[in-house]
Amino acid sequence: MDEKITIQNLIDILINNTSINKEYAEHFVKEFFQLIEETLEKEKYVKIKGFGTFKLIDVESRESIDVNSGERFLIKEHKKITFIPDTSLRDLINQPFAHFETVPLRDDLDLSNIDTDDGKAKVEEENEEDEDVDADMVDSEESVATEKEDAKDNMDEKRGEDEGKEFVNIEKNNLISTPNAKSELESDEKIDLESVNKLKDKSNAITEEVVEQGIEKKQENIIGSEENAERKTEEEIDANEQKKSEVPKTLTDTKKQLTAEEIIANELKKSNNLYPANRHTHKTTKVTHSYFPIKILKYKIVVAILSVLLLLSIFIPLFFPDFLMSAYVSLNINQKFVQERKGGPNVPNIIVKSDTALVNAIRKAENTIAINALLHADSLQQDSLLRIKNEQTIEDKNLMPSFKPQNLVKADSTLYKIVGIEDEYILKDGETLTSVSLRYYGTKWLWPYIVKSNSDIIKRPNLVYGGMKLKIPKLVRKVIK
Amino acid sequence: MNNKDFTLELAKRLKLSTNDTSDMMAKLVSCMTDQWQSGNVISIQTFGNFEVRKKNERVSFHPSTKQKILIPPKLILTFKPSNYLKGKLK
Numbered sequence: 001m002d003e004k005i006t007i008q009n010l011i012d013i014l015i016n017n018t019s020i021n022k023e024y025a026e027h028f029v030k031e032f033f034q035l036i037e038e039t040l041e042k043e044k045y046v047k048i049k050g051f052g053t054f055k056l057i058d059v060e061s062r063e064s065i066d067v068n069s070g071e072r073f074l075i076k077e078h079k080k081i082t083f084i085p086d087t088s089l090r091d092l093i094n095q096p097f098a099h100f101e102t103v104p105l106r107d108d109l110d111l112s113n114i115d116t117d118d119g120k121a122k123v124e125e126e127n128e129e130d131e132d133v134d135a136d137m138v139d140s141e142e143s144v145a146t147e148k149e150d151a152k153d154n155m156d157e158k159r160g161e162d163e164g165k166e167f168v169n170i171e172k173n174n175l176i177s178t179p180n181a182k183s184e185l186e187s188d189e190k191i192d193l194e195s196v197n198k199l200k201d202k203s204n205a206i207t208e209e210v211v212e213q214g215i216e217k218k219q220e221n222i223i224g225s226e227e228n229a230e231r232k233t234e235e236e237i238d239a240n241e242q243k244k245s246e247v248p249k250t251l252t253d254t255k256k257q258l259t260a261e262e263i264i265a266n267e268l269k270k271s272n273n274l275y276p277a278n279r280h281t282h283k284t285t286k287v288t289h290s291y292f293p294i295k296i297l298k299y300k301i302v303v304a305i306l307s308v309l310l311l312l313s314i315f316i317p318l319f320f321p322d323f324l325m326s327a328y329v330s331l332n333i334n335q336k337f338v339q340e341r342k343g344g345p346n347v348p349n350i351i352v353k354s355d356t357a358l359v360n361a362i363r364k365a366e367n368t369i370a371i372n373a374l375l376h377a378d379s380l381q382q383d384s385l386l387r388i389k390n391e392q393t394i395e396d397k398n399l400m401p402s403f404k405p406q407n408l409v410k411a412d413s414t415l416y417k418i419v420g421i422e423d424e425y426i427l428k429d430g431e432t433l434t435s436v437s438l439r440y441y442g443t444k445w446l447w448p449y450i451v452k453s454n455s456d457i458i459k460r461p462n463l464v465y466g467g468m469k470l471k472i473p474k475l476v477r478k479v480i481k
Numbered sequence: 482m483n484n485k486d487f488t489l490e491l492a493k494r495l496k497l498s499t500n501d502t503s504d505m506m507a508k509l510v511s512c513m514t515d516q517w518q519s520g521n522v523i524s525i526q527t528f529g530n531f532e533v534r535k536k537n538e539r540v541s542f543h544p545s546t547k548q549k550i551l552i553p554p555k556l557i558l559t560f561k562p563s564n565y566l567k568g569k570l571k
Contacts, residue, residue, distance in 0.1 A: 003522070013512050
């Protein structure tokens with residue numbers, strides 16, 4: 001990165017890449033640029049495919065003002081060399097940023113506070129100062145103080161709304177406008193209330209009063225400032241006050257609430273509880289200030305959850321290779337019974353039959369076929385014209401087990417006898433006994449036989465290594481009485 | 482001078498066939514492109530500097546509809562002629 005490549009380096013790179021004569025490459029590269037220079041001088045225009053266009057442009061003389069002395073002076077006419085890269089080259093160079101697109105913005109969008117970080121910081125400072133004053137006043141003039149604080153809250157929320165708008169606009173191609181921002185605001189307020197409720201539980205009776213007053217005032221302020229959001233927030237506030245800590249949670253809200261709670265928990269830990277009343281009221285306002293930290297924290301939590309899921313999905317198959325399969329089978333069994341119930345009232349006759357088929361199937365541990373039978377039965381139940389066929393299929397299913405025993409053996413791996421040794425197999429790295437079983441018998445569930453016939457080598461069936469020489473037993477089905 | 486004339490002229494000077502010359506040109510350009518893509522500056526002493534620069538995103542107006550648009554950030558290849566070349570071509 002940011003290396004300076006001279007003509008000599010360029011020649012070396014060319015030689016490495018194309019394996020050509022060094023002198024020849026040197027000659028070529030130098031001649032290449034020399035020719036561009038000369039033709040530019042002669043013809044003022046050189047176009048090279050895949051590279052770009054060099055042009056010599058005449059610039060007319062013009063007047064200008066000396067920056068230092070302020071005197072007018074004339075810039076003489078001169079020539080300017082321009083280079084416009086070829087479209088293909090331009091696209092190649094811009095590849096890292098190619099996914100960006102030009103985004104039309106809404107006209108009424110206020111861009112003034114994108115670049116006014118200083119002003120924002122000032123306002124926030126002022127807010128904090130005011131809050132300090134407010135906190136001091138809490139004991140004497142609680143209501144007034146909370147009113148002021150809430151006014152600040154509203155201001156901050158509006159600010160957050162604006163910022164949210166801009167970000168959303170930039171990120172999501174202007175699809176989202178005020179309503180969403182408002183909903184964000186609502187959720188912000190929710191966070192507030194949630195935190196307030198949390199604090200209520202933790203703090204003493206005095207703070208409770210203060211905060212409750214805060215809620216009431218906030219409610220009033222919200223009504224005053226946000227007429228659209230009014231009703232919803234009112235309802236939410238009511239709900240909050242009734243339940244105190246349990247708020248109706250939508251999916252998106254729960255995340256935000258969680259994060260808010262965590263933040264509060266952290267802050268509680270950090271702060272020493274010298275002035276509980278003041279501190280707590282303070283924190284309720286701080287939550288609103290940390291609009292962006294909440295967002296970031298949310299992302300962090302989401303990332304953490306995802307990584308845990310990823311790890312689980314890696315380790316579960318590693319340690320319990322049969323986990324998914326067994327889950328799948330049990331699920332199928334459940335489905336079976338559900339289907340049974342559903343189909344029950346409509347066509348009782350067939351159900352009885354399919355039931356018997358089911359019972360048989362389960363007894364013999366023939367899950368897949370039973371499911372098939374039931375699927376058939378179910379689909380046919382809906383079609384009363386095909387009843388006869390259905391009966392036939394069920395009969396077929398009852399006959400099936402004796403034809404296809406291997407696929408069906410699962411829990412019962414005692415159905416077979418070992419009759420001699422069929423083959424020898426050298427285990428490769430990463431292979432398990434189930435995979436060997438699958439290879440030789442067409443099913444995973446017969447691995448115990450391999451263990452049985454290799455009991456001298458295999459000490460633990462879940463610990464086998466590449467390079468193990470396994471005897472693969474020949475299996476014959478036992479006769480069922 | 483367009484690409485064809487340029488290749489012909491270069492072939493004549495190097496005493497090569499036109500095909501070979503255009504092949505070489507393509508290889509040279511692809512080598513240079515690799516360098517630019519990895520963020521390097523190619524500096525040909527008598528000719529000038531080729532550098533990839535990042536242009537920041539900006540808000541602009543659509544010229545015909547006068548609508549505000551956000552122009553995304555870009556990477557652009559820039560050429561700055563050397564003083565020698567400037568002086569020569571004046």
